[in-house]
Amino acid sequence: MLDARGLETTAANDAAVRNFDATIAQYLRFGTETGDCLKRTLAEDPGMALAHCLKGYFFMLFCLPALVVKARASLDAGRRAAGERGATDRERRHLDALDAWIRGEFEQAVAHLEAILADHPRDVLALRLAHYLHFYLGDDENLRDSIGRVLHAWDDTVDGYGYVLGMHAFALEEWGACDEAERTGRSAVERNPADLWAVHAVAHVMEMQDRRPEGVAWIRESEPRLGECNNFGYHLWWHLALFHLELEDVESVLRLYDERMRADLSDEYLDICNATSMLWRLEERGVDVGDRWNELGQRCEARTGDHQLVFADVHYMLALAAGGREAAVDRMLDDVSAFAEGAATEQVVMRSAGVPLARAIVHWYRGEYAQVVDVLAPVRYRLPLIGGSHAQRDLFHQLLIAAALGSGRYETARTVLSERAARKPRNPWTWKRYARALAALDDDEGAAQARETAARLLAG
Numbered sequence: 001m002l003d004a005r006g007l008e009t010t011a012a013n014d015a016a017v018r019n020f021d022a023t024i025a026q027y028l029r030f031g032t033e034t035g036d037c038l039k040r041t042l043a044e045d046p047g048m049a050l051a052h053c054l055k056g057y058f059f060m061l062f063c064l065p066a067l068v069v070k071a072r073a074s075l076d077a078g079r080r081a082a083g084e085r086g087a088t089d090r091e092r093r094h095l096d097a098l099d100a101w102i103r104g105e106f107e108q109a110v111a112h113l114e115a116i117l118a119d120h121p122r123d124v125l126a127l128r129l130a131h132y133l134h135f136y137l138g139d140d141e142n143l144r145d146s147i148g149r150v151l152h153a154w155d156d157t158v159d160g161y162g163y164v165l166g167m168h169a170f171a172l173e174e175w176g177a178c179d180e181a182e183r184t185g186r187s188a189v190e191r192n193p194a195d196l197w198a199v200h201a202v203a204h205v206m207e208m209q210d211r212r213p214e215g216v217a218w219i220r221e222s223e224p225r226l227g228e229c230n231n232f233g234y235h236l237w238w239h240l241a242l243f244h245l246e247l248e249d250v251e252s253v254l255r256l257y258d259e260r261m262r263a264d265l266s267d268e269y270l271d272i273c274n275a276t277s278m279l280w281r282l283e284e285r286g287v288d289v290g291d292r293w294n295e296l297g298q299r300c301e302a303r304t305g306d307h308q309l310v311f312a313d314v315h316y317m318l319a320l321a322a323g324g325r326e327a328a329v330d331r332m333l334d335d336v337s338a339f340a341e342g343a344a345t346e347q348v349v350m351r352s353a354g355v356p357l358a359r360a361i362v363h364w365y366r367g368e369y370a371q372v373v374d375v376l377a378p379v380r381y382r383l384p385l386i387g388g389s390h391a392q393r394d395l396f397h398q399l400l401i402a403a404a405l406g407s408g409r410y411e412t413a414r415t416v417l418s419e420r421a422a423r424k425p426r427n428p429w430t431w432k433r434y435a436r437a438l439a440a441l442d443d444d445e446g447a448a449q450a451r452e453t454a455a456r457l458l459a460g
């Protein structure tokens with residue numbers, strides 16, 4: 001059988017393939033029907049290897065140990081199906097990619113996906129998953145080129161082309177090509193307003209360029225569609241809250257936090273990351289966040305041994321340390337150190353960047369600001385290893401600056417803020433803290449200029 005993009009697919013009947021296509025279409029738009037479409041696919045053909053593999057991929061995307069077990073069962077079902085009925089090389093390679101991912105070998109998984117794409121550049125599932133894995137790996141160059149490598153096989157006549165443009169936009173933004181990213185992202189959204197990944201890519205451009213009011217307006221334009229998607233919608237609400245935070249509109253941030261980001265107190269890792277990183281930013285700005293840490297801390301108590309993504313782990317640590325859950329903090333510090341001994345992808349990342357980050361977070365909440373600087377400053381250029389976007393990882397750069405100021409390490413603060421002001425010249429948060437560092441170092445003129453710059457940026 002042939003799928004929507006003409007790829008040979010092993011299935012018992014056409015209905016299974018059409019439902020498989022519908023599942024991919026739903027997945028690409030963060031649709032709430034994704035799971036039901038996949039169920040219908042497997043109901044039409046319980047022996048469809050690629051559908052079992054897709055189920056396994058979906059389990060892996062939750063980054064939960066309990067679902068890794070289920071992903072293993074899906075892999076076994078997929079292998080059994082491939083053995084009984086036969087499978088194409090592409091399908092077998094997908095099963096190999098899932099296998100590597102389950103074993104925590106992200107580089108191997110993405111190598112399988114890239115090998116599929118070399119032969120089948122229209123395999124949009126392989127493309128999306130490679131996109132995510134490059135993103136998890138913090139590999140901006142492959143994030144960019146993974147899409148670039150397949151563009152020769154795509155144009156408007158191929159189903160799903162807009163999604164490819166959306167991924168390209170995000171990749172270009174993370175690599176730093178913001179103008180090209182925005183053009184590409186906007187053309188993806190024009191083709192398909194439901195492509196929230198493309199909407200998100202343009203929001204990231206605005207975030208990187210500190211275009212705060214435009215960012216608010218851009219996300220508000222997509223508001224009707226945020227209610228129709230899965231939990232990814234919460235991440236776009238997070239971006240909206242971030243723009244409001246940078247406009248110093250705390251009331252809107254807290255409203256978005258309560259009514260949108262944490263409306264259903266979801267347990268998904270990305271939702272917890274959004275929430276914890278927003279609460280940290282609010283508190284650093286002197287905002288009383290009430291008891292909002294509490295429900296997050298409770299959830300994260302059960303996550304101290306997860307280690308599916310270092311990126312998620314360090315956000316769980318934020319919730320534990322902020323909530324003063326000392327026993328869980330100590331347990332998690334031991335846990336991450338033990339995990340960091342191994343050789344799988346995230347174990348190496350944990351050793352290199354995760355453990356120092358976790359320690360820095362704990363020092364911060366114990367008021368040991370000098371130790372935060374000592375632990376964090378040497379690893380700050382390694383932070384891309386933990387994956388996530390520049391906007392998400394910015395939290396840890398802010399942590400370093402806040403700790404340098406808090407501990408009276410004003411020379412360090414000046415250095416890091418000088419870098420940051422050069423990189424983000426329109427960011428008021430930066431200039432305000434730069435003013436504090438300069439004033440403490442008796443550079444009164446520089447401090448006054450920095451204060452004026454902050455005020456001008458906030459007014460304009």
Ligand SMILES: [Fe+2]
Nearest residue numbers: 200235389391
């Ligand atoms: Fe984002």
